[in-house]
Amino acid sequence: MKKTVKTEFSEYKNSRMRRAEAKNGILFVLPWIIGFLGFTLYPILSSLYYSFCDYSVIKEPVFTGVKNYVTLFHDQTFIKACKNTAYMMLIGVPVTTFFAVAVSVILNSKKLRHTGWMRVVFFIPTLVPTVVACLLWIWVMQPETGVVNTLLGYIGVKGPGWLASPTWAKPAFIMMMIWTCGNAIIIYLAGLQDISESLYEAAEIDGASFFRETISITLPLLKPTILYNMVTLVIGVFQWFAEPYIMTQGGPNNATMFYSLYLYQNAFTYFKMGYASAQAWIMLVVAFAIILILFKFLKFGESNNS
């Protein structure tokens, strides 16, 4: 890669041409630079400033130091929201990842034919507008007349109250999360395509089982893809908003009060902009830390898939 860049550079010995190219390059990316400054950098920095302020929109922000942060850690609803979000990350994300990887590995199995339509089936839930998915799942999860409990009834299990139950509301959301993991499946399938066929052939000669092949070849080589999808999911869980907002409003008993929902309520229901900004900054720092941990944990770059 570096070598070709060098030889290409030697073609452009003329420094005037190089300067013209640089000028053009910056001109082409100018829209991004303007957008980044106006719609990303400025908001990030003012968000940081507001997080140290008391700001209720009608009055100008008043600097109050770390008060918002201190208050947050004594705010029972905030602590509950953190716990609920952690629950989704520690249980929802691994369960969804396991399901998506398992389905992708089976779909990718060369011996199975006629799986094309199944790929479509697993993908289409991601196309459903979030609001519609919420309306739909309210009904799917109904205690008495819902599809899930009707199906459970067929095998003799009395289903729980799902969204109405403090214990089962979060698992209900995890089910919904799994239902919409189609994007991840598509990315896993693309990652699986990149794994060289010859590795499996060699393993087959050695008499390795499908399970063994998956553990020893597929999963290690799929690590970068798993990492990418897990990062996407973790950010997704932090931003998990429309679903609890529409389906439960955080209830019952704050069992589905998630991080972004509480942030939204503070900002746009109670107009505590400074307080909500402090929440947003904690989110940014924690999300970044989690991503770093995931990178370390999955030892990104060690496998030679890419």
Added chain:
Amino acid sequence: MKKNMRLYKMGVFFRKFILYFILLFFALLWLIPFFFLVMGSFKSTSELFQVPFRWLPKHFDFDNYINMFQQIPFLRYLKNTLIIVFFSVVGALISNSLIAYGFSRLRWPGRDKVFMIVLATMILPYQVTMIPLYLMFTKMHWVGTFLPLIVPQFFGNAFYIFLLRQFLTGVPKEITESSRIDGANEFEIFLKVIMPISKPALASVAIMAFIRAWNDFLGPLVFLGSDRLYTLSLAASMLKSNYDPNWDLLLPLGVVMVLPVLLLFFVLQKYFIQGITMSGIKG
């Protein structure tokens, strides 16, 4: 030996059967909510709440759909949604193709470092910028118009830049060389040489921008304000939050909102998959 072979073959068949069965089971499970949505859209509210649950509606008539068109300003919401979708797609195509060109086919000092910043903005949660943007747009008197949802689309999006850059990096240098010798300027090369061959990647971006704008909920919720400007998604959520929501209108509305996206998917499946894999792989 022969017996062993037969056992082995039976084992292979059995394993295949199990795997296929697992897939089929989940695939059917995955379709059930869709089946419910369509069937539910024909049911009356009392039928929906009826115990025990029945899979099929009593009558297949379009009363619910006709009521939906008559009782909610569906066409206005559709128009609002389409305005936002249209400008989002146009904005995404123009800005991201220019930006990706600048990041891939032209060399300038610090380019790759700046590109790392582009990638870093991908993991930036929207919630961090949302509040200052709301305050900024309020001061500019943009809240209560479509502008906060449309204008930022004209300044690039990290995912689309990444996707198009991936594509453009793969285009051989020789393709632009001859026009450069002919004295074409950079913008002409971009417009006449690069854009035509980028059609597949641009199609993916257009589709992703379409879906994103069509499905967006948080943006319209924060920025639109008045009922006059509601998009379909926002209108549906507002109808649901009524004290006694009209479910016999909401489920048909859901069907009507899903349908265009599904149709688009079945027609342009290739570009959907390509868009997701290109932005996902080696990200």
